[in-house]
Amino acid sequence: xxxxxxxxxxxxxxxxxxxxxxxxxxxxxxxxxxxxxxxxxxxxxxxxxxxxxxxxxxxxxxxxxxxxxxxxxxxxxxxxxxxxxxxxxxxxxxxxxxxxxxxxxxxxxxxxxxxxxxxxxxxxxxxxxxxxxxxxxxxxxxxxxxxxxxxxxxxxxxxxxxxxxxxxxxxxxxxxxxxxxxxxxxxxxxxxxxxxxxxxxxxxxxxxxxxxxxxxxxxxxxxxxxxxxxxxxxxxxxxxxxxxxxxxxxxxxxxxxxxxxxxxxxxxxxxxxxxxxxxxxxxxxxxxxxxxxxxxxxxxxxxxxxxxxxxxxxxxxxxxxxxxxxxxxxxxxxxxxxxxxxxxxxxxxxx
Amino acid sequence: xxxxxxxxxxxxxxxxxxxxxxxxxxxxxxxxxxxxxxxxxxxxxxxxxxxxxxxxxxxxxxxxxxxxxxxxxxxxxxxxxxxxxxxxxxxxxxxxxxxxxxxxxxxxxxxxxxxxxxxx
Numbered sequence: 117x118x119x120x121x122x123x124x125x126x127x128x129x130x131x132x133x134x135x136x137x138x139x140x141x142x143x144x145x146x147x148x149x150x151x152x153x154x155x156x157x158x159x160x161x162x163x164x165x166x167x168x169x170x171x172x173x174x175x176x177x178x179x180x181x182x183x184x185x186x187x188x189x190x191x192x193x194x195x196x197x198x199x200x201x202x203x204x205x206x207x208x209x210x211x212x213x214x215x216x217x218x219x220x221x222x223x224x225x226x227x228x229x230x231x232x233x234x235x236x237x238x239x240x241x242x243x244x245x246x247x248x249x250x251x252x253x254x255x256x257x258x259x260x261x262x263x264x265x266x267x268x269x270x271x272x273x274x275x276x277x278x279x280x281x282x283x284x285x286x287x288x289x290x291x292x293x294x295x296x297x298x299x300x301x302x303x304x305x306x307x308x309x310x311x312x313x314x315x316x317x318x319x320x321x322x323x324x325x326x327x328x329x330x331x332x333x334x335x336x337x338x339x340x341x342x343x344x345x346x347x348x349x350x351x352x353x354x355x356x357x358x359x360x361x362x363x364x365x366x367x368x369x370x371x372x373x374x375x376x377x378x379x380x381x382x383x384x385x386x387x388x389x390x391x392x393x394x395x396x397x398x399x400x401x402x403x404x405x406x407x408x409x410x411x412x413x414x415x416x417x418x419x420x421x422x423x424x425x426x427x428x429x430x431x432x433x434x435x436x437x438x439x440x441x442x443x444x445x446x447x448x449x450x451x452x453x454x455x456x457x458x459x460x461x462x463x464x465x466x467x
Numbered sequence: 468x469x470x471x472x473x474x475x476x477x478x479x480x481x482x483x484x485x486x487x488x489x490x491x492x493x494x495x496x497x498x499x500x501x502x503x504x505x506x507x508x509x510x511x512x513x514x515x516x517x518x519x520x521x522x523x524x525x526x527x528x529x530x531x532x533x534x535x536x537x538x539x540x541x542x543x544x545x546x547x548x549x550x551x552x553x554x555x556x557x558x559x560x561x562x563x564x565x566x567x568x569x570x571x572x573x574x575x576x577x578x579x580x581x582x583x584x585x586x587x
Binding site: 145146149150151152155159161250318323325336340346347360361364367368454 | 561
């Protein structure tokens with residue numbers, strides 16, 4: 117009888133040891149690599165991928181990202197800059213197939229955002245000096261220049277598409293996908309990563325992040341930067357397939373005569389959007405999250421709920437210029453603040 | 468099932484739980500090193516607890532990174548808008564400071580990082 121107990125005990129003990137060893141033998145840290153593309157540092161984290169395969173995946177992702185960057189760039193030579201050089205003539209011409217999906221989806225998102233997401237204001241972005249590789253030094257455009265642009269504001273509705281033929285009804289229309297292309301690219305990269313057999317990983321292009329799977333069963337923990345450079349404002353844990361996008365007025369700006377001008381322009385006024393400091397959204401689709409974060413930023417604190425609802429965003433956090441925080445109930449259930457005491461938060465339903 | 472069987476089962480399950488907890492609790496997220504990359508390639512790994520200032524070559528020129536009291540920051544950089552310097556100190560494992568124009572990043576790591584990525 118005693119032998120039976122001992123045998124069973126050894127059997128269970130061996131099983132326990134195997135389980136623990138299996139847990140120990142799983143990789144302890146994701147494979148991480150950075151590369152520079154789309155004007156930012158792109159960091160890719162892969163979990164439980166063999167080193168040789170990880171290298172292959174990372175090389176492919178960088179090639180894809182570089183290709184998309186050049187294809188959709190508003191002022192480097194490529195399909196979009198060619199498009200922009202032909203649009204002022206007002207005559208139909210053939211649009212590159214690599215750009216057409218972005219235009220079509222941008223038209224839909226423009227409508228949903230009630231014009232707050234408007235990639236047709238490339239001319240205004242150029243006027244402010246943000247359509248160049250180096251940050252502008254100023255001065256800002258004159259009031260008259262801005263008024264002239266806004267009085268005849270180009271919109272995505274001015275673009276007429278017939279098959280692969282396109283023309284603009286507004287000669288001032290210039291496309292700039294700066295508030296959308298990086299999100300779209302992150303979606304494309306994630307699709308490529310899945311095709312290459314990766315089921316757990318993060319693609320983080322600055323404020324544009326999409327993650328799939330988990331870290332050995334544990335969720336990915338994503339920090340959201342404090343808008344005033346004081347470490348981490350908040351963090352969320354994500355698992356499965358989710359995108360976390362943050363748009364902030366601290367990303368690109370210039371200071372002229374002691375006044376700061378940031379790069380997120382309000383199409384209604386022609387000036388940098390007022391009220392918000394940063395907007396974070398969590399959504400499945402990265403491209404939609406990118407466009408929505410910009411539109412919600414432009415809508416501003418106290419006014420963003422309708423834009424969020426129209427664009428299908430249920431998890432939104434808005435930080436205003438005084439660092440007061442507003443967020444949706446769905447976001448409040450997930451977000452955690454490392455600061456003690458945590459900041460005051462106003463809960464607002466998207467409506 | 469006899470009392471003996473039950474006792475062995477309970478002891479075994481207890482052992483398993485104890486061993487599993489021991490494995491999961493080895494995650495040490497205390498800051499440990501500062502991993503510095505230039506142009507996406509790692510160029511230096513430093514002890515975050517050893518105060519020092521290091522110069523790193525980037526696309527535009529030399530950036531100065533300072534490590535003090537387990538924290539890190541850009542102290543100087545040849546970029547025009549100085550955003551990297553305005554970012555200030557980072558101290559949590561997984562947090563990063565970046566000078567985009569000079570293409571330099573510095574990430575705090577631990578045995579296990581607290582943050583897997585930073586949205587900025």
